[in-house]
Amino acid sequence: MYIIKLDAIDSTNSYLKDLASVTLPRDYSVVVAEVQTKGRGQMGSVWDSESGKNLTASVFKRLPNFIITNQFYISMAVSLAIFKTLNHYNLPQIRIKWPNDILSADKKICGILIENIIKSNKIQGCIIGLGLNVNQKTFENLPQASSMSLLTGVIFDKDEILSAILEQLKFYFNSIETENYAEIKREYEAVLFRKNKPSTFRTSKNDSFSGIIQGVTETGELKVWTEDGIIKTFDLKEITLLY
Known part of the structure; x- marks a missing residue:
């Protein structure tokens, strides 16, 4: 595992994309920043995070010759890895809001942005960007946002959380590599926000x-x-x- 820690950067995903444009980074290369000046979310949205309070990181996962039509399994696996990690911290009512937002008590605490590296119509690797609200206490004009600390009253160690997330990512990517797709989909649907409601x-x-x-x-x-x-x-x- 190779971890790059930065004080500030425009986007950890963009940092890894620049590296990948030259040569594919090592498996599970990680870029962590205390603050992102241009953090990105789904559909071009901007991820707003207070400096030093949250976990803003990107992980590179090599996936040689992965079939493009299976790419949503990457999203499901990553969502489940975050879900399982947060379950260890006694957060209330954790759910995955389609496609890959993580909610606790109906409040968004984590956003995920996955960008695939494609060559010859096959996925060669993916960049997993995550913004996890850890110790931030105020969210101006974001009524649906919250943080781990707000929901539990605890101040958390971001490095410890990152290490736990990486362990869960390895578990779920092993499931992808062994093509255990049915189980990944079953687990994902079981914790889907507002399913059957x-x-x-x-x-x-x-x-x-x-x-x-x-x-x-x-x-x-x-x-x-x-x-x-x-x-x-x-x-x-x-x-x-x-x-």
């Missing part, structure tokens, strides 16, 4: 509808039992699950 969704056209989450497809679309009595599938660009 009536929920409200907003479409890309800003329309709202009600439905019940049934699970996910192997390629990552959300399966929703809609009001008209049929199960429809949606990708990330098509709908947003409202809290």
Whole structure:
């Protein structure tokens, strides 16, 4: 394991992408920063984090000749690794909000951004970026955000948490490498936020509808039992699950 610790950087994911553009980094190379000036989230969103309070890191995982159509299993495996890690810290009601936000007590505490390195139509490796709210106490204009410390009253050691996450990542990537896909999907769906509960969704056209989450497809679309009595599938660009 190779860990690079930085005081400040624009984005830990961008740092690893620059390295990978020259040659693939070592397996489980890690970049950790006390502050990211341009931290990124899903769909181009910005990840806002108080300096020194949270775990902002990226991990490079080599995946030689991994089939692109299986890429959502990477997302599920990473989500489960974070989920299992946080379970050890007595956080309340941890769930995975599709596709890979981590919630505790219905509040977002971790965002994940996965960027794949593709060559000859095969994935050669992935960059796993994570922003975990650890010891931050205030979140201005972010009513759905919280932190491990706010939820438990405990101040945590970020290095200890990172080490635990890396151990869980190794476990779940071993499951990927042994093609234990059915078990990964079963575990993921078992802890999916609002599964089997009536929920409200907003479409890309800003329309709202009600439905019940049934699970996910192997390629990552959300399966929703809609009001008209049929199960429809949606990708990330098509709908947003409202809290």
